[in-house]
Amino acid sequence: xxxxxxxxxxxxxxxxxxxxxxxxxxxxxxxxxxxxxxxxxxxxxxxxxxxxxxxxxxxxxxxxxxxxxxxxxxxxxxxxxxxxxxxxxxxxxxxxxxxxxxxxxxxxxxxxxxxxxxxxxxxxxxxxxxxxxxxxxxxxxxxxxxxxxxxxxxxxxxxxxxxxxxxxxxxxxxxxxxxxxxxxxxxxxxxxxxxxxxxxx
Amino acid sequence: xxxxxxxxxxxxxxxxxxxxxxxxxxxxxxxxxxxxxxxxxxxxxxxxxxxxxxxxxxxxxxxxxxxxxxxxxxxxxxxxxxxxxxxxxxxxxxxxxxxxxxxxxxxxxxxxxxxxxxxxxxxxxxxxxxxxxxxxxxxxxxxxxxxxxxxxxxxxxxxxxxxxxxxxxxxxxxxxxxxxxxxxxxxxxxxxxxxxxxxxx
DNA sequence: AACATACTTGAGCAATCACTCAAAAAAACG
DNA sequence: CGTTTTTTTGAGTGATTGCTCAAGTATGTT
Numbered sequence: 001x002x003x004x005x006x007x008x009x010x011x012x013x014x015x016x017x018x019x020x021x022x023x024x025x026x027x028x029x030x031x032x033x034x035x036x037x038x039x040x041x042x043x044x045x046x047x048x049x050x051x052x053x054x055x056x057x058x059x060x061x062x063x064x065x066x067x068x069x070x071x072x073x074x075x076x077x078x079x080x081x082x083x084x085x086x087x088x089x090x091x092x093x094x095x096x097x098x099x100x101x102x103x104x105x106x107x108x109x110x111x112x113x114x115x116x117x118x119x120x121x122x123x124x125x126x127x128x129x130x131x132x133x134x135x136x137x138x139x140x141x142x143x144x145x146x147x148x149x150x151x152x153x154x155x156x157x158x159x160x161x162x163x164x165x166x167x168x169x170x171x172x173x174x175x176x177x178x179x180x181x182x183x184x185x186x187x188x189x190x191x192x193x194x195x196x197x198x199x200x201x
Numbered sequence: 202x203x204x205x206x207x208x209x210x211x212x213x214x215x216x217x218x219x220x221x222x223x224x225x226x227x228x229x230x231x232x233x234x235x236x237x238x239x240x241x242x243x244x245x246x247x248x249x250x251x252x253x254x255x256x257x258x259x260x261x262x263x264x265x266x267x268x269x270x271x272x273x274x275x276x277x278x279x280x281x282x283x284x285x286x287x288x289x290x291x292x293x294x295x296x297x298x299x300x301x302x303x304x305x306x307x308x309x310x311x312x313x314x315x316x317x318x319x320x321x322x323x324x325x326x327x328x329x330x331x332x333x334x335x336x337x338x339x340x341x342x343x344x345x346x347x348x349x350x351x352x353x354x355x356x357x358x359x360x361x362x363x364x365x366x367x368x369x370x371x372x373x374x375x376x377x378x379x380x381x382x383x384x385x386x387x388x389x390x391x392x393x394x395x396x397x398x399x400x401x402x
Numbered sequence: 403a404a405c406a407t408a409c410t411t412g413a414g415c416a417a418t419c420a421c422t423c424a425a426a427a428a429a430a431c432g
Numbered sequence: 433c434g435t436t437t438t439t440t441t442g443a444g445t446g447a448t449t450g451c452t453c454a455a456g457t458a459t460g461t462t
Contacts, residue, residue: 004409022317026225027315029448029449041452042410042452045450051451102318105313112376113225113373114227117223117303118303126377130377165367168373169370169371170370172314172366173365173366177328178362189360190363196393205428205430205438205439230419230420231419241440242421242441243442244440251420252420
């Protein structure tokens with residue numbers, strides 16, 4: 001009996017991701033959102049509740065996509081460390097140029113850094129998601145250690161944090177407009193960081 | 202004959218740094234600024250021109266202070282790489298707890314990441330300042346190479362970018378609420394990164 | 403076709419945004 | 433003390449903020 005919704009929720013979320021990723025939370029107005037998602041306030045608020053609700057949902061979806069991308073590169077590459085490096089190369093050097101080249105920095109990190117204090121719910125959400133990614137890294141590293149890719153004495157939780165720090169660092173650095181050649185060198189240098197964690201054969 | 206200004210420009214700038222560092226540019230309102238700097242609109246606008254003018258001046262002052270801190274630690278530590286590590290330890294583990302522990306992330310990086318696009322003047326300013334810091338690193342590394350601290354084949358510009366990436370990474374990671382123990386381990390691990398660049402004796 | 407049940411629309415809400423400016427106040431001179 | 437010069441004040445600018453809601457519109461069922 002009811003009328004079916006006109007908009008595509010997933011498409012709207014993708015548009016929201018692109019918009020918030022580029023402009024951040026506080027600098028994005030509802031006018032921007034209405035224009036970019038092609039939705040009017042009534043539809044927006046019945047679908048997502050509030051600007052913050054939409055943002056959180058977009059951030060969750062972004063993180064899920066990112067985690068998938070990382071896992072796919074790990075699987076395709078065979079090793080965890082080489083997989084993450086492959087992911088970074090794909091992300092920063094790939095032909096995803098137009099959209100991503102402008103915003104190589106991680107949306108979660110952007111959110112963490114634009115949060116206004118400890119009480120800001122955005123900070124809580126961002127740290128929660130970072131912790132989730134970190135746990136994913138840890139699990140993948142544990143598995144790699146069992147498979148003999150890593151030295152048996154490696155502390156996987158610790159290495160996961162180093163790994164995450166590297167990813168946060170390069171992606172932020174890439175935002176400052178480095179050339180492709182500089183990024184390539186940087187990724188090489190970072191790859192060296194992980195050399196000592198590998199199991200010698 | 203004229204009336205002398207009541208406010209202290211340097212004190213006002215310090216307050217602006219603290220405020221913008223914590224809350225970012227877009228999420229900070231003029232009401233916040235009036236309260237925190239204890240200045241009314243007229244004084245603010247005669248002194249700094251605009252919200253953006255005040256922000257840029259604060260960001261410049263922040264960067265100058267940060268560069269001083271780094272240089273001091275390099276001088277006190279004897280080596281460039283050990284100096285930067287000492288700076289990070291002082292920044293992230295020192296007793297600067299209350300104010301800084303809440304905002305370990307670099308204000309310039311926060312600005313870079315909260316900028317809304319390539320046309321955003323904030324992004325230009327942030328990249329310019331990062332470039333300046335990078336050049337400072339390069340110069341210090343060149344000097345260190347001449348002094349025999351670094352291997353003669355080290356590409357100093359390249360190492361400077363790696364160094365900056367590490368600093369950006371840890372400081373951002375620290376914002377996500379890591380424990381002191383985790384930070385300590387992370388700094389140890391990062392120190393290992395630079396080991397291979399040192400000149401053997 | 404007529405009804406019921408949504409969804410979409412856009413005008414409009416109070417609050418806040420960055421900012422202006424005329425008037426009041428205060429210092430340095432005579 | 434009075435004059436001059438500058439700063440400080442705070443009410444007020446139009447525009448925009450996130451958001452609401454009644455009216456209009458479209459769909460699926462009977």
